[in-house]
Amino acid sequence: MSNITKDPLYYPRTELAERLVVSLKDGISHALTLFAPRRMGKTQFLLQDIKPLAEKMGFHVCYFSFMDTFISGDNQAQGTDIQQAFCQALSTFLTKTVQVKLNKALGKIKTVEIAGMVGVGLDNGKLPVQTSPSRLLQEIAETSQKPVLMLFDEIQELARIKGMQALVKSLRxxxxxxxxxxxVIFTGSSTNGLRTMFNDSKAPFFHFAHALNFPNLGRDFTDFLADIYQQRVGKGLDKTVFFTIFQRLNYTPLYMRTITQNLIIDPELSLEQAVQKTLDEIGFQNENVQQWQQLSELERQILRLIAQGKSALYSQDxxxxxxxxxxxxxxxSSTIQGKMRKLERADLITRGVGDELKINQPQFQTWLIENKI
Structure with a gap:
């Protein structure tokens, strides 16, 4: 029996998970990419919806986050850290999840003449071997008696950090x-990074995966939280107002979960007090203030206009x-263009359908609007 305590505030996306896993299992697709900005629930969806369902349907599942890997400030060191951590994760998966002995699985790997080789530390006291993602994936494919599902979170980090070309080619x-x-299911929170990974005709992953937008949750999510609040506290919330707050906060699930937690822990709070307390507690203000302070005044004014929904930034007016x-x-116009490129490189803005300009992270837009910056 699992010792994992169920998260009472987690709203499962069962239908979406079933559709994606069945598509992979039936061979409709072999690779999917899910895009959504940070804090929209992608990681929880992978771990709490996709992973258990895929295991139930007969997959071995491996999860790895390219964002969570410990990396140092130096760009080259970041690349080394990610390569080592990624190959170590694959070798651990090969050993534990596929249930083969380490010596048998990796003993055949000698000097691998393939781009992207990195050292992988072993836990059995033997010297590190030289290997690569492609060779580890070969061992996994040839050893596993079940189909395998790889969940690669925040894949755009491989486009952001220099020196990742060999690793990416080997993975592909x-x-x-x-x-x-x-x-494989990839996720990404940077539109610009994902374009570099999957839409550039010269990129190793060009058109490799079917791209999907990770859909926003709707009123059923906020009604679910409001029902839990009523069960725990014994009084109701105005569900229409609660959903309106969700819209106001750019459909960010983390904020609504935290608001609900605050209301349950302190039932004397008004809904608006809980909203403000949540925005303060999450700490995104400090994070955004730091970004804001690094921008020029023109860059700040451009972001204000985009947050207000204005896109005609090159017009004379x-x-x-x-x-x-x-x-x-x-x-x-050239000055505006230069600033726009800088903001895109910093992942602060992106371009949507029809080249529409948008703030790339909903929490940053929320900060701009809520604080009337």
């Missing part, structure tokens, strides 16, 4: 060669409006 090679046995705000005579 392994997933390509064994796609009949190994299925908008440029004059910005010039007046900054106390200068005029601002050229």
């Amino acid at each position: 090679t392994g997933l390509d060669m064994y796609q009949s046995k190994i299925k 908008t440029r004059q409006q910005l010039a007046n705000l900054l106390g200068v005579e005029q601002i050229s």
